[in-house]
Amino acid sequence: MKVSAITMVYKDYWALSQWYNHHGRQLGYENLFIVAHGRDDRFSELCPKASIITVPRKLDNFDRNRGAMLNSFQAGLLQSYDWVIRTDADELICHDPNRYGGLIEAITTQDAPVLTALGADLVGLDGDAAFSGHYSKAVASRRPIEFVLHGVKVAPRRLNAFPFTMPQGLYLAHLKYANLGVLDEVNETRIAVGSSDEPGRPGDGWRKADEDAKRFLDTFWSKSELPWETAEAEAYRTLSVKPSRNEKHSVVKTRALKLSFRTKLPAWFADLRI
Numbered sequence: 064m065k066v067s068a069i070t071m072v073y074k075d076y077w078a079l080s081q082w083y084n085h086h087g088r089q090l091g092y093e094n095l096f097i098v099a100h101g102r103d104d105r106f107s108e109l110c111p112k113a114s115i116i117t118v119p120r121k122l123d124n125f126d127r128n129r130g131a132m133l134n135s136f137q138a139g140l141l142q143s144y145d146w147v148i149r150t151d152a153d154e155l156i157c158h159d160p161n162r163y164g165g166l167i168e169a170i171t172t173q174d175a176p177v178l179t180a181l182g183a184d185l186v187g188l189d190g191d192a193a194f195s196g197h198y199s200k201a202v203a204s205r206r207p208i209e210f211v212l213h214g215v216k217v218a219p220r221r222l223n224a225f226p227f228t229m230p231q232g233l234y235l236a237h238l239k240y241a242n243l244g245v246l247d248e249v250n251e252t253r254i255a256v257g258s259s260d261e262p263g264r265p266g267d268g269w270r271k272a273d274e275d276a277k278r279f280l281d282t283f284w285s286k287s288e289l290p291w292e293t294a295e296a297e298a299y300r301t302l303s304v305k306p307s308r309n310e311k312h313s314v315v316k317t318r319a320l321k322l323s324f325r326t327k328l329p330a331w332f333a334d335l336r337i
Contacts, residue, residue: 064145064146064167064171065094065143065144065145065146066090066094066144066145066146066147066148066166066167066170066171066203067090067094067095067096067140067143067144067146067147067148068086068090068094068095068096068147068148068149068150068156069095069096069097069098069133069136069137069140069147069148069149070082070096070097070098070149070150070151070152070154071097071098071099071100071129071132071133071151071152072097072098072099072100072106072152073099073100073101073103073120074103074248074249075152075153075249076105076109077242077245078152078153078238078239078242078245078249079097079106079109079110079152080109080110081153081155081238081335081337082150082152082153082154082155083095083097083109083110083113084336085155085157085335085336086148086155086156086166087112087113089165089166089167090148090166090167092110092112092113093112093113093114094144095110095112095113095114096113096114096115096116096136096140097110097113097114097115097116098116098117098118098132098133098136099115099116099117099118100118100120100129101117101118101119101120102117103117116136118132130209130210130211133149133210134207134209134210137149137204137207137210138207141204141205141206141207145171145205146170146171146203146204146205147203147204147205148170148202148203149202149203149204149210150200150202150235153237153238153239153249154198154200154202154235154236154237154238155235155236155238155335156180156202156203156233156234156235156236157233157234157235157236157332157335158232158233158234159231159232159233159234159331160331160334161232161331162231162232163232169230169232169233170203170233173228173230175226175228176204176205176206176208176226177201177203177204177205177208177215177226177228178201178202178203178204178228178229178230178233179199179200179201179202179214179227179228179229179306179316179317180199180200180202180203180229180233180234180235181194181199181229181231181233181234181235181295181298181299181302181303182194182195182196182197182198182199182200182234182235182236182237182317183195183198183234183235183236183237183298184198184237184239184240184279184283185236185237185238185240185241185328185337186240186241186243186280186283186325187240187241187243188241188242188337190327190328190332191283191325191326191327191328192236192325192326192327192328193283193286193322193324193325193326194294194295194298194302194322194324194326195237195321195322196301196302196317196318196319196320196321196322197213197319198213198235198237199213199229199235199302199317200213200214200235200316200317201213201214201215201316202233202235211312211314212309212312212314212316213316213317213319214306214307214309214314214315214316214317215314215315215316216312216313216314217313217314217315218313219310219313222308222310222313222315223308225308225315227306227315227317229299229302229303229317231299231303236332236335238337240276240279240280240283241337242337246276247273249272250272250273250276283325286322286323286324286325287323287324287325288324288325288326288327289324289325289326290326290327291326291327291328291329293326294324294325294326295326297322297324298322301320301322302317302318302320305318306318307319
């Protein structure tokens with residue numbers, strides 16, 4: 064079965080290089096699609112074997128327009144692929160090699176229309192991580208369906224019956240805090256976008272990105288540390304069940320629960336080569 068991956072990016076060169084190298088090794092570089100939010104020749108230098116689609120850099124109604132565009136691209140790719148992985152450029156979809164022979168196997172052996180990955184924030188390059196309900200997102204689909212608010216939008220009549228599938232051993236590694244050396248640079252971009260006068264711009268998480276990062280890191284280091292096996296099992300037990308079924312938006316998603324512990328990544332995560 065054929066699997067592709069798509070992302071959309073503006074600058075964020077370090078994270079994009081991780082996204083490209085990780086997913087390229089797993090899926091084949093020719094099966095990667097990058098939507099450039101404004102022309103940037105560096106993308107073709109960093110990701111020479113990927114298909115790069117350039118779209119105009121418009122900031123009005125940023126989240127809504129971005130989501131609609133990516134939903135359309137994702138649906139189009141499903142005309143040629145059995146499954147499409149979709150993430151932000153600072154998110155890697157990983158698998159436990161003790162459970163699956165590769166990422167393609169981890170995706171294609173699941174009997175579900177959409178897969179949600181157990182998400183974790185990586186902090187620094189020393190293997191510190193914390194599982195996150197917020198980043199336990201819908202990440203792959205095998206038929207056209209809208210990704211909205213970290214979940215999927217379904218017909219109202221199907222809201223209570225739509226399957227929620229989080230395979231154990233499928234992870235989303237969020238890299239925003241993984242390289243603290245480039246965090247300030249990324250935050251500058253977010254602050255500029257969040258502070259623009261365009262209607263529908265992102266909220267305080269972008270406009271005050273530096274303050275948001277400080278709060279996150281202070282909270283992260285205050286968490287108690289558990290061994291990976293204990294932390295992973297507890298996070299999965301908590302987040303893989305009882306999804307949020309939001310009637311207002313008709314969205315099925317992971318509950319955005321906050322967990323009180325952090326952990327150290329297992330040795331096999333070193334294969335990410337971050």
